[in-house]
Amino acid sequence: MAMALPAFTVTASDYQPWPSPPLPAAANTLRSLKNPNSNLDSTASWTSLIASHCKNGRLIKAVSEFTRMRISGVEPNHVTFVTLLSGCAHFPAEAMSLGSALHGYARKLGLDTRNVKVGTAVIDMYAKFGLMGFAKLSFDCMGVKNKVTWNTMVDGYMRNGDFKNAVKVFDEMPERDVVSWTALIGGFVKNGIFEEGLMWFREMQLHGVEPDYVTMISVLSACANLGTLGISLWLHRFIFGSRFKDNVRVNNSLIDVYCRCGCIELACQVFDRMKDRSLISWNSIIVGLAVNGHAVDALQYFDLMLNEGFQPDAVTFTGVLTACSHAGLVEKGLKYFKEMKRVYRITPRIEHYGCIVDLYSRAGRVEDALGVIKNMPVKPNKVILGSILAACRNLSDVRLAEWLMHYIYELDPEGDSNHVLLSNIYAAVGSWRGASTVRKKMKGLGIQKRPGISSIEIDGVLNEFVAGDRSHIHAEQIYAMLEFLSGELRASGYVVDDVSELYECG
Numbered sequence: 001m002a003m004a005l006p007a008f009t010v011t012a013s014d015y016q017p018w019p020s021p022p023l024p025a026a027a028n029t030l031r032s033l034k035n036p037n038s039n040l041d042s043t044a045s046w047t048s049l050i051a052s053h054c055k056n057g058r059l060i061k062a063v064s065e066f067t068r069m070r071i072s073g074v075e076p077n078h079v080t081f082v083t084l085l086s087g088c089a090h091f092p093a094e095a096m097s098l099g100s101a102l103h104g105y106a107r108k109l110g111l112d113t114r115n116v117k118v119g120t121a122v123i124d125m126y127a128k129f130g131l132m133g134f135a136k137l138s139f140d141c142m143g144v145k146n147k148v149t150w151n152t153m154v155d156g157y158m159r160n161g162d163f164k165n166a167v168k169v170f171d172e173m174p175e176r177d178v179v180s181w182t183a184l185i186g187g188f189v190k191n192g193i194f195e196e197g198l199m200w201f202r203e204m205q206l207h208g209v210e211p212d213y214v215t216m217i218s219v220l221s222a223c224a225n226l227g228t229l230g231i232s233l234w235l236h237r238f239i240f241g242s243r244f245k246d247n248v249r250v251n252n253s254l255i256d257v258y259c260r261c262g263c264i265e266l267a268c269q270v271f272d273r274m275k276d277r278s279l280i281s282w283n284s285i286i287v288g289l290a291v292n293g294h295a296v297d298a299l300q301y302f303d304l305m306l307n308e309g310f311q312p313d314a315v316t317f318t319g320v321l322t323a324c325s326h327a328g329l330v331e332k333g334l335k336y337f338k339e340m341k342r343v344y345r346i347t348p349r350i351e352h353y354g355c356i357v358d359l360y361s362r363a364g365r366v367e368d369a370l371g372v373i374k375n376m377p378v379k380p381n382k383v384i385l386g387s388i389l390a391a392c393r394n395l396s397d398v399r400l401a402e403w404l405m406h407y408i409y410e411l412d413p414e415g416d417s418n419h420v421l422l423s424n425i426y427a428a429v430g431s432w433r434g435a436s437t438v439r440k441k442m443k444g445l446g447i448q449k450r451p452g453i454s455s456i457e458i459d460g461v462l463n464e465f466v467a468g469d470r471s472h473i474h475a476e477q478i479y480a481m482l483e484f485l486s487g488e489l490r491a492s493g494y495v496v497d498d499v500s501e502l503y504e505c506g
Contacts, residue, residue, distance in 0.1 A: 046072075047080045054087035059095060062087055078115040081106045085121040089128040099125050103138075113141050120149045127156025132165075151179050158187025163196075178212050186218040194222035198231065213244040220253035227455060229261045236270075252280050259288025264297075279310055287319035295327030314346055321355035325362060333359045350376075354384045361391035366400065382412040389418055393425045398434070401425045416442070 046069040053062035066084060069076065081102065088099035103112060103122050111118040119142040126135035135156050142149065150173045157166035170176070170184050181204040188197035201219050204211065211219070216239060223232045236254060244250050251274050258267035271277075271285045282305040289298035302320050305312065312320075317340045324333030337356055340346045353376045360369035369388050373380045385408045392401040401422055408418050419442050426434030455464045465472065472478060 043069075043074055043077050043080065046074055047077070047083060050080060051083045054083055057090070059087045059091055059098075063098065078111055078118050081111055081118050082121045085118070085125045089121075089125040092129045096129050099129065112138060113143050116142065116144050116146050116149060119145075120152050123149065123152050123156060127152065127159055130160055132156055132160050132162060147173075147175060147177055147180065150174075151177075151183050154180060155183045155187065158183065158191070161191060163188070163191070163193070176207075176209070178209055178215065181207075181209055182212065182215045182218065185215060189218045189222045192225075194226050197222045198226075198228075213247045213250050216244065216250050217253045220250070220257050224253070224257040224260045227261055229263065232257045232261060236266075246275050248274070248276050248278050248281065252278070252284050255281065255284045255288065259284065259292065262292055264289060264292050264294055268297075279313060279316075282310055283313070283315045283319060286316060287322070290319045290323035290326065293326055295323035295329065298323035299332075312340075312344060312346075314349055314352070317344075317346060318351050318355065321352060321359070325355055325359040328363060330359055330363050330365070348376075350378050350381060350384070353378070354381075354387065357384050358387040361387045364391060364395060366391050366395065366397070380407075382408050382415065382418070385411070386418055386421075389421055389425075393421065393428060396425070396429050398425060398429055398431065 046065065050062045050065050050069070053059070053065060062084060066076070066080070069080075084102055085099060085106075088095035088102065103125070106112045106118055106122070112122050113119060119138060122138045123135045126132070126138065135153065139145070139149070139153055150169065153169045154166050154173075157163070157169060166184065166187060170180065173180060181200070185197050185200045185204065188194070188200065197218065201211070201215070201222075204215070216235070220232070220235060222228075223235065232254075235257075239245055239250060239254065251270055254270050255267045258264070258270065267285060267288055271281060274281060282301065286298050286301050286305070289295075289301065298319060302312070302316070305316070317336065320336050321333055324330070324336065333356065337348070337352065340352070341348065353372060357369045357372050357380075360366070360372065366388060369391070373384065373388075385404050389401055389404045389408065392398070392404070405418065405422050408415070412418070419438055423435045423438040426432070426438065453464055453466050463472070465478070469475075470479070
């Protein structure tokens with residue numbers, strides 16, 4: 001299959017060497033000038049200077065010094081090329097042509113095929129440019145390959161979403177190490193294919209390869225996104241008996257897993273036993289407590305964080321404001337919002353304004369919420385407007401709901417949730433015509449309500465349930481239990497919102 005190439009396309013036969021130094025006369029003229037780099041008379045000295053610029057993100061300056069190095073008659077070596085190629089890889093949008101030219105020069109000297117470090121740097125650069133065809137060509141031309149070279153190819157394919165070739169290269173590797181397995185596992189997880197990531201982690205264990213902390217962070221991330229509590233508990237036990245049980249990043253990931261699974265007590269246990277904590281540790285526990293409805297605890301941890309000398313950041317205040325919103329602590333939330341700006345000099349982001357809008361909306365103070373939207377320096381998104389729309393349902397304010405929906409539709413014309421919410425607002429006030437109109441509009445636009453999905457893990461198997469679905473092997477027992485629970489709820493005084501249920505399912 002033909003591969004789309006950028007405008008500067010080069011092939012193996014097109015590579016040109018870096019421009020040769022000027023003629024001796026011109027070179028003598030240059031040497032006569034006052035050159036601040038005149039003391040750089042060796043390849044190592046020039047390469048060190050170039051590396052310093054690359055390390056600090058000054059690629060153009062690094063290339064300028066490379067040109068001066070060539071003008072001075074000093075030949076680059078493999079370290080020089082690895083440094084510059086790696087620098088180009090960090091700027092894939094800007095440095096494509098430059099990187100290809102450098103590869104051409106290295107190829108002219110034979111370094112890309114004879115020197116494994118240069119060849120690997122070339123592969124990594126093309127992979128980050130998204131040019132896996134060129135990366136594969138360079139890989140195939142290399143005379144010598146090491147584990148880093150193979151791992152770079154696996155990571156490159158994963159980075160570009162080519163999972164089939166990533167697995168193919170992985171299977172062909174003459175020798176695999178923990179980095180090889182982690183590249184494959186982490187690649188699936190970063191691309192949202194969490195089940196596949198966990199499957200390869202099991203394969204890694206069967207092959208007797210011990211994971212490192214990077215592997216564990218990837219696997220924990222997969223568990224957090226899948227909500228697989230059983231596997232997470234096993235991983236927790238494994239971590240507790242491993243050499244990285246006190247690794248801050250691993251423990252932060254474990255806290256995140258438990259918070260996402262709703263196991264707040266276990267999250268707090270992990271946090272409380274940590275010997276060392278980072279700001280991310282504090283943010284993880286504060287945000288986790290807040291989104292799980294433990295507002296008071298979240299604010300207590302925030303106070304502890306301040307007492308231990310940590311400076312909060314934007315993420316911290318997102319958690320604090322979320323806690324206040326969920327607990328209905330309006331005045332306290334406004335106080336924290338002011339402190340964020342005045343005391344900690346943190347410029348509010350859209351998510352912070354969203355928290356304040358949600359804070360007012362949940363309290364029924366719609367006018368105040370609209371005032372925040374009017375005065376905030378950024379345009380509201382669909383989430384912020386949706387918070388007020390949800391308040392309209394409780395207030396039965398159809399007129400405001402219609403006004404908000406006009407703007408929400410512009411931001412998210414294919415969104416289903418706000419259309420359904422507007423339909424339910426009409427139904428709540430008995431406007432069946434309005435509810436029907438919304439449904440017809442959704443049908444005409446091809447918008448379908450996404451069914452609600454719940455899941456539960458039993459014996460390591462994740463069971464998912466969709467509203468109205470009876471395909472599960474134990475469907476009869478499940479629905480019998482739901483009927484029993486509904487009866488218990490009614491007996492306890494809970495009143496079902498029949499109108500909303502009708503339109504949610506309709």
